[in-house]
Amino acid sequence: MRGADTFTESLFSVRKLDDFVPTSHPLRSIRVMANEALAKMNQVFAGMYEADIKGGRPSIAPEKLLRAMLLQVLYSIRSERQLMEQTQYNLLFRWFIGLSMDDTVWVPTVFTKNRERLIRHDAVVEFFNEVLSIAQKQNWLSGEHFSVDGTLIQAWAGHKSFVRKDGDDSDNDGGGEGDFKGSKRSNETHASKTDPDARLYRKGKTASELRYMGHTLTDNRHGLVVNARVSCADGHAEREAAKIMINDARQAANDAATQITLGADKGYDAQEFIEACQQMKVAPHVAQNTSGRRSAVADAIAQSAGYAISQQKRKLIEQGFGWAKTVGRMRQVMVRGLKKVDQMFVLNMAAYNLVRMRSLGQVRP
Numbered sequence: 001m002r003g004a005d006t007f008t009e010s011l012f013s014v015r016k017l018d019d020f021v022p023t024s025h026p027l028r029s030i031r032v033m034a035n036e037a038l039a040k041m042n043q044v045f046a047g048m049y050e051a052d053i054k055g056g057r058p059s060i061a062p063e064k065l066l067r068a069m070l071l072q073v074l075y076s077i078r079s080e081r082q083l084m085e086q087t088q089y090n091l092l093f094r095w096f097i098g099l100s101m102d103d104t105v106w107v108p109t110v111f112t113k114n115r116e117r118l119i120r121h122d123a124v125v126e127f128f129n130e131v132l133s134i135a136q137k138q139n140w141l142s143g144e145h146f147s148v149d150g151t152l153i154q155a156w157a158g159h160k161s162f163v164r165k166d167g168d169d170s171d172n173d174g175g176g177e178g179d180f181k182g183s184k185r186s187n188e189t190h191a192s193k194t195d196p197d198a199r200l201y202r203k204g205k206t207a208s209e210l211r212y213m214g215h216t217l218t219d220n221r222h223g224l225v226v227n228a229r230v231s232c233a234d235g236h237a238e239r240e241a242a243k244i245m246i247n248d249a250r251q252a253a254n255d256a257a258t259q260i261t262l263g264a265d266k267g268y269d270a271q272e273f274i275e276a277c278q279q280m281k282v283a284p285h286v287a288q289n290t291s292g293r294r295s296a297v298a299d300a301i302a303q304s305a306g307y308a309i310s311q312q313k314r315k316l317i318e319q320g321f322g323w324a325k326t327v328g329r330m331r332q333v334m335v336r337g338l339k340k341v342d343q344m345f346v347l348n349m350a351a352y353n354l355v356r357m358r359s360l361g362q363v364r365p
Contacts, residue, residue, distance in 0.1 A: 017095040027074075027096055029358045034070060037130035038063045041123065048121045060106055060114045066127060067097045069115065073328045073351040080115075081108040119343045128228070128350040135224055135353065140360055145220040146249055147263040147314035150238040151321045153230065153341065154332040155198035155210040162192050162200060162210060187234075197338040201233035212338070214330070214345050215241035216320055217249065220263070220309075222360055223316030228349040230342040239273045243280075250280050261285050263310035271296040285310035323355075324348040 021028065045062045068083065071093055077083045087093045088105045099105070106114075118124060135141050162185060185200065192198050198210040215238065217227035227245040231237045246262050253260065260282045266289035274296040277284040285307045288295035301307055325331040328348035333341050 017091055017101060020091045021095050025092075026355075026358060027092065029361055030070075030074075030354045031067075031096055033131065033134055033354055033357060034067060035063075036134060037127055038066060040130050040133075041126055044121065044123055044126050048117055048123065059117075060111065061098070062114075062118060062123065064098045065111070065114055065118060066123065068111070069118075069124075069347060070351055070354075071096055073348055074355070076327055076329055078329065078334070079108075080111050084108045084111060119340055122343075124343045124347045124350070128346050128353075131350050131353050131357075132224075132226060135357055138357075138360070140222050140224060140357065141219045141226065142221040143219070143249075143253060144258055145261045145263075145310065145313070146226070146246065147218050147220055147310065147317045148215070148242040148245060148268070149265060149314070149317045149321070150213050150215045150241065151325075152201070152203060152206075152233065153212040153214050153330055153345070155192070155195050155212055155341075156332065156334055156336050157192045157194035157198050157210045159210070161194040162190050164189055165191050195336040197232060197336075197341075199233045212333070212341050213237045213241075214321075214324075215245065216317060216349060217242070217245040218317045218320065220261075220313040220316070222356065223313075223319060224353050224356060225320050225349040228346050230338065230345045232338065239268055239270060242268060243273070243276050246277065246282055247280055250282060256281075259283065261306060261310055263314035265314070269296055285314075287311060320349060320352050323352050328352070 041062075048062065049059070068087070071077070071087075072080070072083050075086075077086065084105050084107070087097065087099070091101070094101065094103070132141070136143075166189075187199050190200070192210055195210065198212060200208050201211045201213075202208040211233045212230050213233040214230050215228065216225050218224060219226050227248060229241055229245070231241055242262075242264065246260070250260060262277060262282050263285045264287065266287045268284075268286045269289040274284045274286065283301065283306070284297060285301065286297050288297050288302055295302075324345070328351065330345060330348050333344060335341055335344055
């Protein structure tokens with residue numbers, strides 16, 4: 001018997017949003033860990049709104065704001081406007097953020113303005129640290145063996161915005177406005193009007209583009225990201241960022257006598273970087289670069305068993321970069337300014353850790 005094509009709705013419903021989410025849905029365990037991290041950030045959130053405590057309209061709850069930002073990363077949503085549109089009709093999104101079925105979804109511009117407050121007070125970095133503390137409590141971090149690497153992030157700015165700092169356009173060789181072909185341009189004489197923090201940079205056989213450089217330090221036990229930052233793109237940025245991040249890991253070690261190792265690719269095989277690692281009592285398990293030069297890594301280190309393990313484990317760091325560029329849409333960042341790009345990169349790495357920790361929770365509960 002053919003069923004009738006009718007549509008009827010009940011006047012009242014006694015079901016909760018939680019009833020619509022499958023018990024085995026991946027977001028359930030991610031939401032539990034995210035809420036645990038957010039619960040420890042109460043003092044940070046209180047300090048953010050301390051100036052407005054005497055009055056004014058209530059803003060978006062920062063906990064809901066951060067959960068919405070996580071959704072945007074996890075589901076590759078390209079804009080805040082699209083995020084608000086999908087939250088309007090997606091019950092899963094409403095449940096994860098903490099909105100009831102009757103709650104009004106925020107206006108995109110209001111959401112963006114409130115997000116700026118989180119970025120200004122480094123709430124995203126604090127959230128990243130709290131997620132790491134959960135991993136530490138679960139014994140998913142070794143705290144001793146690390147890998148470091150960097151990746152290029154294309155800025156939200158074009159070549160035509162890269163003009164002379166002194167305002168002289170004589171290098172256009174008679175071409176029209178924005179015609180840069182055949183002209184010599186460098187970061188010393190030129191800057192982007194759209195994003196002044198972006199730098200013209202190329203690596204390997206890639207074309208020169210306006211870019212930033214993202215850096216991560218991962219723990220070798222399970223490949224979780226323990227430190228992330230963004231810098232202006234230049235030839236020394238990777239090694240300088242690596243020294244800062246491994247120094248933070250050295251200081252975080254419970255015992256000063258703990259043997260710490262650092263795996264890296266050939267780009268880090270420089271005498272000054274190897275010496276800096278040794279001064280911090282870090283074993284530099286850096287891939288030897290012997291193409292037409294002498295490696296700064298001693299043969300005694302390169303022949304050790306730990307060196308071989310570090311070189312094998314350091315490839316895990318590429319998974320975080322690949323995830324952030326495909327799922328997190330960090331291949332070309334859609335914000336401008338070093339501070340905002342850095343916060344978005346850290347948020348992507350926090351989301352990557354949550355996804356990986358969710359899998360670890362199933363394999364190693």
